[in-house]
Amino acid sequence: MRGPFPAFNRSLPMTRFHAAEAMLGTQPVVDLEDAVAGRRVRIARCGAALLNLEAKEGDAWHDYADGYRDAAEVAAHSGSRFAIMVPFAGRIADARYSWDGQPQDLQPGVAGEARASRHGFVRGTTFELAALAADERQAQVALATQAIRPQPGYPCSIDLTVTFTLDAAGLTLDVAMRNVGDRAAPCFFGWHPYFRLADATVDGWELAIPAETLVRTGADLIALPGAAAYVALDDAPALDFREPRVIGDRIIDQGYTDLQADADGRIRTHLRDPASGRALVVWQEHGLMHAFTSDTISRDVRRAIALEPMECMANAFNRPECAEAIRLEPGAERRYRCGVQIVAA
Secondary structure, eight states: OOOOOOOOOOEOOOOEEEEEEETTTEEEEEEEETTTTTEEEEEETTTTTTEEEEEEEETTTEOBOOOSSHHHHHOGGGGGTTTTEOOOOHHHEGGGETTTTEEEEEETTOGGOOEEEEEOOOOTTTEEEEEEEEEEEEEEEEEEEEEEBBHHHEEEEEEEEEEEETTTEEEEEHHHEEEEESSSSEEOEEOEEEEOOOOGGGGOOOOOOOOOEEOOOOSSSSSSGGGGGEEEEEOOOOGGOOOEEEEOOOEEEEEEEEEOOOOOEEEEEEEETTOOOEEEEEEEEESSSEEEEEESSSTTTSSEEEEEEEEEEGGGGGGGGGGGHEEEEOOOOEEEEEEEEEEEO
């Protein structure tokens, strides 16, 4: 567990909610706080990556986010912890795709196993601070970038703004993607958060994902072609989390689709640690949920689980059934909303 945030460097007038700029070593960050509920959020401007999601429990704080721990980790962005993934999430098969009849190569001149394009273009981008505000209702920061511009394999221009809002209900991400180029662009959003409920492996935690269908992949973690990619969870009982169940020793790196919404239109994935009673909900309004038990990351293997709301499945640039969903016409803007709620024990 990490200690309290350092004192705010530059703060808005003090109300229930606070917002401030600060530094984590050499990295600029933003702090949001709900002083009444005992909730604190820290976000690095590099990659717009959430670093901490803390809740006060008695006289102590627990960090539900397993984010980057210091400035060096932020700069290296290993493991894509809490990565904002735009204009695509997950992998693109062989770093190649075709768009409007034109073949595209994201890694020209690269051969063999080195061809690995994943998680978009902004993980190492320092976002501009577009807005920072706090009042009695919420604390909010908008981080924006114009870094997505024509490059090898992507002849398109996207302006991206990610707005983080901390209010009494929890943390919300509101993402705006605007095509500022002169051609239609393939573009969709994904978020790559890692959550840690206790100082233990994920094996004892309970997971519930309201999905009807599993996305089946090959050894390269690319979805199988066509209809073979979609498997009813009735036919994949080992990975069926429609009802809460303990993760156990399952190795999970799977996309879940045909998500079922609650009455308010939100789709909720639940995570709970029976030993501590800590629990959280990751919500989204549409898309897929990708779950990953962090078996292949560089540190703290199986000490956190990634629950990734995604607008479309990985390799969507190569999936005909995704073409309409990812198409963003010149001048058009598309938004995506998701968030996290800590459930009191």
